[in-house]
Amino acid sequence: MATEGAETTSEDVPVPGKASTRFDLEKETELRFEVEAGEAAEQVDLELLTGMAEVFGSELNRNKKYTFGPGSKIAVFTWQGCSVNLYGKPEVAYVSKDTPMLLYLNTHAALEQMRKQAERDNERGPRVMVVGPTDVGKSTVCRLLLSYAVRVGRRPTLVELDVGQSGVSVPGTVSALCIERPADVEEGFSVQAPLVYHFGSTTPGTNIKLYNKLTSCLADVFSQRCEVNRKASVGGCIINTCGWVKGSGYQALVHCASAFEVDVVLVLDHERLYNELKRDLPHFVRVVLLPKSGGVVERSKECRRDTRDEKIREYFYGFRGVTFYPFSYEVRFSDVRIYKIGAPSIPDSCLPLGMSQDDTQLKLVPVTPGRDLTYHVLSVSSAEDGEEGARKGIVESPVCGFIVVTNVDTQAQVMKVLSPAPRPLPRHTLLIMDIRFMDMK
Numbered sequence: 001m002a003t004e005g006a007e008t009t010s011e012d013v014p015v016p017g018k019a020s021t022r023f024d025l026e027k028e029t030e031l032r033f034e035v036e037a038g039e040a041a042e043q044v045d046l047e048l049l050t051g052m053a054e055v056f057g058s059e060l061n062r063n064k065k066y067t068f069g070p071g072s073k074i075a076v077f078t079w080q081g082c083s084v085n086l087y088g089k090p091e092v093a094y095v096s097k098d099t100p101m102l103l104y105l106n107t108h109a110a111l112e113q114m115r116k117q118a119e120r121d122n123e124r125g126p127r128v129m130v131v132g133p134t135d136v137g138k139s140t141v142c143r144l145l146l147s148y149a150v151r152v153g154r155r156p157t158l159v160e161l162d163v164g165q166s167g168v169s170v171p172g173t174v175s176a177l178c179i180e181r182p183a184d185v186e187e188g189f190s191v192q193a194p195l196v197y198h199f200g201s202t203t204p205g206t207n208i209k210l211y212n213k214l215t216s217c218l219a220d221v222f223s224q225r226c227e228v229n230r231k232a233s234v235g236g237c238i239i240n241t242c243g244w245v246k247g248s249g250y251q252a253l254v255h256c257a258s259a260f261e262v263d264v265v266l267v268l269d270h271e272r273l274y275n276e277l278k279r280d281l282p283h284f285v286r287v288v289l290l291p292k293s294g295g296v297v298e299r300s301k302e303c304r305r306d307t308r309d310e311k312i313r314e315y316f317y318g319f320r321g322v323t324f325y326p327f328s329y330e331v332r333f334s335d336v337r338i339y340k341i342g343a344p345s346i347p348d349s350c351l352p353l354g355m356s357q358d359d360t361q362l363k364l365v366p367v368t369p370g371r372d373l374t375y376h377v378l379s380v381s382s383a384e385d386g387e388e389g390a391r392k393g394i395v396e397s398p399v400c401g402f403i404v405v406t407n408v409d410t411q412a413q414v415m416k417v418l419s420p421a422p423r424p425l426p427r428h429t430l431l432i433m434d435i436r437f438m439d440m441k
């Protein structure tokens with residue numbers, strides 16, 4: 001293990017058999033460590049012994065043990081210097097003096113100035129979009145800026161547009177969450193009453209028209225909230241985006257900037273994207289190029305898939321799979337209406353007169369229940385029940401929850417579902433996702 005300033009001790013072992021390694025960190029340095037992935041991997045505990053330190057913007061309490069599960073990639077940063085203990089065997093652990101944290105703190109300070117100005121002038125606070133390719137630390141920068149803002153008494157909103165790796169809800173959704181306290185060091189932000197929309201797949205490219213439509217829906221709801229809630233308005237929002245920054249992905253970023261009327265765009269580690277956005281966004285939008293942290297870890301396809309699975313498991317079973325007890329029951333086909341959003345694209349020449357591809361992307365296509373529904377995640381739409389009600393505005397309606405189809409009996413015309421709440425379903429309009437989940441519990 002490559003460690004700097006590390007010293008192995010045996011006195012502080014909290015669990016018999018778990019070795020401990022002490023790290024003495026100088027000011028403005030960070031300890032980065034990774035926990036081995038895989039179900040058999042051992043968790044790693046972290047404890048702050050002296051001084052002060054934070055994990056992605058959330059302060060650590062002294063002499064409290066924080067546990068990190070398989071696959072975690074963590075940075076413990078200190079502004080003044082500190083010493084910490086790691087218990088267990090991290091896959092990697094090293095201290096780095098080279099971090100962009102001062103630049104990130106300055107960014108927070110600049111946003112805070114904008115909030116103060118907004119308070120004085122009775123205006124709205126900063127709306128910030130964080131962009132960049134995959135694995136540059138966008139979600140981490142969002143978490144940091146939100147936690148810093150809430151620590152100085154603000155109530156910012158997190159807008160999550162990353163349909164592949166959502167920090168708020170299950171994959172295949174876009175959402176908004178009002179942040180009222182810093183992220184929990186182990187669990188992240190407390191997710192209470194988020195506003196969630198169904199997208200249905202893990203890449204915006206599968207239906208870019210729908211993606212842009214949902215971005216506009218979130219922007220409208222956020223603006224309405226700002227009109228009636230002064231704290232939310234001054235707090236502003238931090239928008240996390242997907243790592244797709246070319247072609248339609250780039251156009252989706254420009255669309256988002258205009259829908260939310262963003263004031264600041266933080267571009268992480270991508271000079272071309274920075275220049276393109278500077279060229280294409282109105283001159284009053286401040287586009288800022290920031291370096292990525294050397295600690296950000298690239299994640300493989302498998303790792304991303306595991307994280308997605310974990311997020312769905314967490315929705316049904318709670319953090320580390322122990323908090324909630326989901327229900328399993330049968331639903332009659334005749335009691336629900338299942339739709340997919342977006343009809344398969346057909347050549348322009350085959351479209352009916354006066355219809356464009358755009359219309360097909362937002363079309364509701366009824367799904368006949370069959371065996372191929374098994375393992376699919378379904379969103380329960382909050383749209384009013386009833387044929388007309390369900391069809392009208394269903395795309396723009398938020399979802400009230402998710403179920404997973406665990407078995408389909410075509411003879412009996414029923415399907416078995418995994419649900420966070422007991423029967424009956426709160427609504428009967430279901431939207432199918434491309435995403436599947438196999439419940440191994």
Ligand SMILES: Nc1ncnc2c1ncn2[C@@H]1O[C@H](COP(=O)(O)OP(=O)(O)OP(=O)(O)O)[C@@H](O)[C@H]1O
Pocket residue numbers: 032033072073074075133134135136137138139140141162165241242243293294295296297298
């Ligand atoms: N300074 C750091 N030291 C160690 N690990 C870090 C650091 N910053 C971020 N990470 C880890 O790197 C991983 C990737 O970071 P993050 O999710 O923020 O990237 P991203 O750009 O949002 O990714 P995506 O491609 O999914 O959009 C995460 O597991 C995060 O915990």
